[in-house]
Amino acid sequence: MSTEGSRAPAPLRVVVAGAGIAGLYAAALAARRPATAVTLVAKGALEDSNTWHAQGGITAVTAQGRAAGDSAAAHAADTLRAGAGPNDDAAVRLLCTEAGRQIDTLAAWGVPFDRAADGYALGLEGAHSAARILHIGGDRTGAGIAQALIRTVRDLAAAGDLDLREHTAVRSLLRSGGHITGAVLETAGGEPAELRADVIVLATGGAGQLFEATTNPAGATGDGVALAWEAGAVLADLEFVQFHPTLxxxxxxxxxxxxxxxxxxxxxxxxxxxxxxxxxxxxxxxxxxxxxxxxxxxxxxxxxxxxxxxxxxxxxxxxxxxxxxxxxxxxxxxxxxxxxxxxxxxxxxxxxxxxxxxASHYWMGGVRTDLHARTSVPGLFAIGEVACTGAHGANRLASNSLLEGLVFGRRAVEASGRYRTAPSFDARPLAFEDGTGTCTRADIQSQVSASAGVVRDGAGLELAAKQLAEWTAPGDSPDACASLLPVARLLVAAAAARRNSVGAHYRTDFEQAPAGRERLSFVKEQEQP
CATH class of the missing domain: 3.90.700.10 (Succinate dehydrogenase/fumarate reductase flavoprotein, catalytic domain)
Structure with a gap:
C-alpha cells in the first residue's frame, strides 16, 4: 500500500495548569511520551507553590526505606483510619502500593533523599503506626523535590520538548460538544490568548487563602476548583479542610x-x-x-x-x-x-x-476524579490538591499529599492518550447568584474563617452564606481574586449540607458520627434555556 502523501498523526496536545509537585511531575512525564505536545502553565514562577514550602516529607514504604514490620498495607490502614470513613478504598490502595515506584523515579531524576546507613532516613509523624516519612535536608523536602523537577522541566523546555509559560494564568476553559478544547490564558501583562488542547490537566493546588491564618502561599486561591465548577465538573468533599495545628x-x-x-x-x-x-x-x-x-x-x-x-x-x-x-x-x-x-x-x-x-493547610475536597485522574468533563483531568481522589477521606494522613500528586500525576499522563470519555458521578445541582456589593480578599477571609474554621455550627454557616451571596466577585484591586468568592460559597454550602461531624469537619450542633461512607458531591446547576 502506498504511503505517498500520508501524514503523521497530529500530536496529543496536553496542557498542564499548575507547577507544584503534581504539575511538574505530570508535565515532565508527558513530555517524554511520543507524539505528545506539552504546555506547562504556571501562574507565578515555578518556585511559587505549596510544594516548595513543604517541610516534613513524603510518605512511602520502599525497598530502601522500611521500618521493621511496616508495609504498604499498614500505610493504607493508617490512611483509612485518619480519613475517618469517607475514603475511596481503591484510591487508598493505589496511593500506598504505587509509592515506591514514584520514589524510584524521583531518585533517578536526582532528588536527594536523606540517607541512613541502611537506606532512606525515615521520620515519624502523627497518626502513622511506623516511621515511613522520607525527607530531604531534614526539613526542606518540598524544595528538594521541586528543585529537581524544575531542573528537569527547564531542561525539557530548553530542548524544545515542552512549552513552558510562567507568570500566566488560566482564566477559563474552552469546550465544544461537552469536551475540553482549550483554555483562555492571561499573561502578567494582562494579554489574553487562547490555547488549544485535547487534554487539560488541572494541578493548580488548594485554596488556603480562603482563611486569615494559613500555611499556604498567596497564590493558593482555589483557581482550579473555580475553573472546573464553571466548566460543569463535579466537585466533592468540599467541607473537609485540614488545619495544621502548629503555625x-x-x-x-x-x-x-x-x-x-x-x-x-x-x-x-x-x-x-x-x-x-x-x-x-x-x-x-x-x-x-x-x-x-x-x-x-x-x-x-x-x-x-x-x-x-x-x-x-x-x-x-x-x-x-x-x-x-x-x-x-x-x-x-x-x-x-x-x-x-x-x-x-x-x-x-x-x-x-x-x-x-x-491554620488552614490542605483541602481534601476538590474536583472529583476517578482512579485515572479523570473528571466528569471529557478531556479534563485533575491532580494534586485541586483534585478529590477520595484517598484522604475526611482528614489527610500527614505527608500523603506530595505522594498523591506523584501517583495520580502519573495516572493522568498514562490515561490522557487512552480515554476520551469521562466517568459519571452522582451529584447535587447547586446554583449561586451574584449580589451587588463589592468585597475584598480580606472580607472573604474574615467570613470563611469565622464560619468554616476548625469548629463550625449551622448558625454561623447560614450567616456566612447570606453575606457571601450579597457580594459580587472582587474587581481589579491589588488584593482581588475572582476565584475566592465562588470557592468560598462552595465551601460554606458543603459545610452546611453535611449535618454531622466527621474528620476535619466538626460542627458543635451535631455529634461526631461513627465512620461513614457518605460523600457529598455537587455540580453547577445548568441554566434553563
Whole structure:
C-alpha cells in the first residue's frame, strides 16, 4: 500500500495548569511520551507553590526505606483510619502500593533523599503506626523535590520538548460538544490568548487563602476548583479542610506566617499551655501525634478555656526537652530551615517554647476524579490538591499529599492518550447568584474563617452564606481574586449540607458520627434555556 502523501498523526496536545509537585511531575512525564505536545502553565514562577514550602516529607514504604514490620498495607490502614470513613478504598490502595515506584523515579531524576546507613532516613509523624516519612535536608523536602523537577522541566523546555509559560494564568476553559478544547490564558501583562488542547490537566493546588491564618502561599486561591465548577465538573468533599495545628503564631512573630512541621512532634516536642501544662494526653491516646483534626480542635479548645479563665489564651510547642536529651545542635541538624527561621524571628527554641496556633493547610475536597485522574468533563483531568481522589477521606494522613500528586500525576499522563470519555458521578445541582456589593480578599477571609474554621455550627454557616451571596466577585484591586468568592460559597454550602461531624469537619450542633461512607458531591446547576 502506498504511503505517498500520508501524514503523521497530529500530536496529543496536553496542557498542564499548575507547577507544584503534581504539575511538574505530570508535565515532565508527558513530555517524554511520543507524539505528545506539552504546555506547562504556571501562574507565578515555578518556585511559587505549596510544594516548595513543604517541610516534613513524603510518605512511602520502599525497598530502601522500611521500618521493621511496616508495609504498604499498614500505610493504607493508617490512611483509612485518619480519613475517618469517607475514603475511596481503591484510591487508598493505589496511593500506598504505587509509592515506591514514584520514589524510584524521583531518585533517578536526582532528588536527594536523606540517607541512613541502611537506606532512606525515615521520620515519624502523627497518626502513622511506623516511621515511613522520607525527607530531604531534614526539613526542606518540598524544595528538594521541586528543585529537581524544575531542573528537569527547564531542561525539557530548553530542548524544545515542552512549552513552558510562567507568570500566566488560566482564566477559563474552552469546550465544544461537552469536551475540553482549550483554555483562555492571561499573561502578567494582562494579554489574553487562547490555547488549544485535547487534554487539560488541572494541578493548580488548594485554596488556603480562603482563611486569615494559613500555611499556604498567596497564590493558593482555589483557581482550579473555580475553573472546573464553571466548566460543569463535579466537585466533592468540599467541607473537609485540614488545619495544621502548629503555625507559628503571627502575632508573636511580627506578622510572619511560618509552619512548624509535624515532624518536630514526631521527634518528641510537646504541646503545652502558658503554665507549661500538657493537655493532649487527656484528649487522645496518641497525644501530640493524634490526627491533625484532633490536635487542632484540642488547641482551639484549650485556648478558649484559658480565655474563659481570664488567662493568656496561648498554646506552645515545646522542644526544649528534645534539645536537652538529644544534645547540642540536634534541632539545627534535624530541622535546619526551621531552626534558622525561628532564630531569625527572635526565638531560641532550644530554651523556650514556640507560640503556635492552627491554620488552614490542605483541602481534601476538590474536583472529583476517578482512579485515572479523570473528571466528569471529557478531556479534563485533575491532580494534586485541586483534585478529590477520595484517598484522604475526611482528614489527610500527614505527608500523603506530595505522594498523591506523584501517583495520580502519573495516572493522568498514562490515561490522557487512552480515554476520551469521562466517568459519571452522582451529584447535587447547586446554583449561586451574584449580589451587588463589592468585597475584598480580606472580607472573604474574615467570613470563611469565622464560619468554616476548625469548629463550625449551622448558625454561623447560614450567616456566612447570606453575606457571601450579597457580594459580587472582587474587581481589579491589588488584593482581588475572582476565584475566592465562588470557592468560598462552595465551601460554606458543603459545610452546611453535611449535618454531622466527621474528620476535619466538626460542627458543635451535631455529634461526631461513627465512620461513614457518605460523600457529598455537587455540580453547577445548568441554566434553563
Amino acid at each position: 507559628l503564631d503571627p502575632a508573636a512573630a511580627g506578622g510572619r506566617s511560618f509552619m512548624i512541621s509535624e515532624a518536630v512532634r514526631g521527634e518528641g516536642a510537646l504541646l503545652v499551655d502558658a503554665a507549661g501544662r500538657r493537655f493532649m494526653p487527656g484528649v487522645h491516646p496518641d497525644a501530640e501525634l493524634a490526627p491533625r483534626d484532633v490536635v487542632s480542635r484540642a488547641i482551639c479548645s484549650r485556648r478558649r478555656e484559658l480565655a474563659q479563665q481570664g488567662l493568656q489564651p496561648a498554646v506552645y510547642l515545646d522542644a526544649t526537652a528534645v534539645a536537652a536529651e538529644r544534645g547540642d545542635g540536634f534541632l539545627a541538624r534535624r530541622f535546619p530551615m526551621i531552626d534558622a527561621t525561628v532564630r531569625s524571628l527572635g526565638f531560641d527554641w532550644t530554651r523556650e517554647p514556640l507560640p503556635v496556633m492552627p
